[in-house]
Amino acid sequence: MAAPPHIQPMGDSAFVVRFGDSISLELHARVVGALRVLDSARERWVVDLVPGYASIMVLYDALRAAPEDVLRWLEATLPSARPEPPSHRLVEVPVWYHPSVGPDLEPLAREKGLAVEELVALHTAPEYPVYMLGFRPGFPFLGGLDPRLFSPRLATPRAAVPAGSVGIGGQQTGIYPQRSPGGWRLLGRTPLKLFSPEREPPFALNVGDRVRFVSVSEARYRELGGELPA
């Protein structure tokens, strides 16, 4: 039996439910399971339920519920949660791994003493669970990166990372859904649109999905609608 989660207030309109503070499949399964029961027992004053790697933030309407109400609801609901393994949904993400769209690909391979092909092989091998979406609309934080690829963020973030860029930040890998500033090390780019506000649903990935990167050629990348650098 896992220890019950630690619950504490975050200011006057949120609580955080913490299952631990590391990236692990076991904690992820507990987050996904708890999210499901909280969603299904949702009270009207719940404003948002936001999963993290090993936590869930519960935002509430402080004019309609007192902190004691929120705490009572969490303590009554969470015990029925069961850990849930990642969903059956596996999303293949085609990536063109190339220096013209992945400026850190060659420097990172050199740093790690790997050939570029070896680095790509290590990055495409795992099935990565989507632990959380954050930072930007639809940005997936993927866990399960091969420790040989762990690498610190850039000391100075880039002012503009193009949409579709696939990168590594610390022990995580992820995909930039939109052009934005960013400090992760960039390996390549996917033509897949992770976030389109006009599409229903707007987000291609959900927490609990699994992602596998598939290395594709420039020709295939272009066929799939990938844009080339200007």
Next chain:
Amino acid sequence: MSLRVQKPGMFTTIQDLGRPGQGRWGVSPSGAMDPLALTLANLLVGNPAGAAALEVTALGPELLFEREATFALTGAELRATLDGAPVATRQAHRARAGQVLRFGARAHGARAYLAVAGGLGASAQSFLGSAATDVEAHLGGLGGRPLRAGDVLALAPQPPFQPRSVHAGWERWYQPPDVVRFIPEPGARLPAEALERFEAARFRISPRSNRMGYRLEGPALPTETGGLQLSEPVAPGTIQLPPDGQPIVLMADRQTTGGYPRLGHVLRADVPKLAQRWLGDPVGFRAVTLEEARQALRDLQAWLEQAVA
């Protein structure tokens, strides 16, 4: 028949009360930086509290009313004029077709809100039920960007004019302007003296602040070496302490997750006051209990329910 943007001002965006509840997708709430001022502006013109209005930052736009319309201004005092005649804030006005609203030098505050009867959301792109502009994520408003000269905002049919104004007493939600209350983060992963020194310090709002966050300039606070932690969801008003020891208060367009240690969280009742602090303004922080925070929010809500008549 519309509201025509002749000059855009420094940074004028369409805002409402935002799109809260989408954090699990990484979508920021956005919406008005000062939700109290936005709400008052809407109530003055007979709109629902969260109708879309313009958030005018520091240096205001020049706007042509192409039809007769009821409007109101709240928030920062930016010395607005209608065809040259001063426009009092916190009361409803009627503009005639062809009149031009201009803004002058900033007297105090940071953001003014311009509401027009019927709201200004008709020309905006709605995403997840909100017209709020999020320039970082390129969402809402006019293509997710600030207003430009030549933009045209559709006006709804205007109801008959009703002279409404805000009761006295609004000032207290902005007083004292340079002290913001917060609830400390229990078990913050920071050196013990970080919180004491945060409360004792005086900061200035850094010029690098924006709608995502207010960066505070002051004495560097002690932080852990390698203080970066696992990314975790962040709450409204979360005060982060990055490794350089200069706190950041997360504001309307904040990212939904953050990995820095946290000092605490600004009271929801004090967010309007902080949002009206401008670049370079002094600010200090005072810790309070969760109970005091709740009472402040209830007082604010009770006042708001009878604030406009």
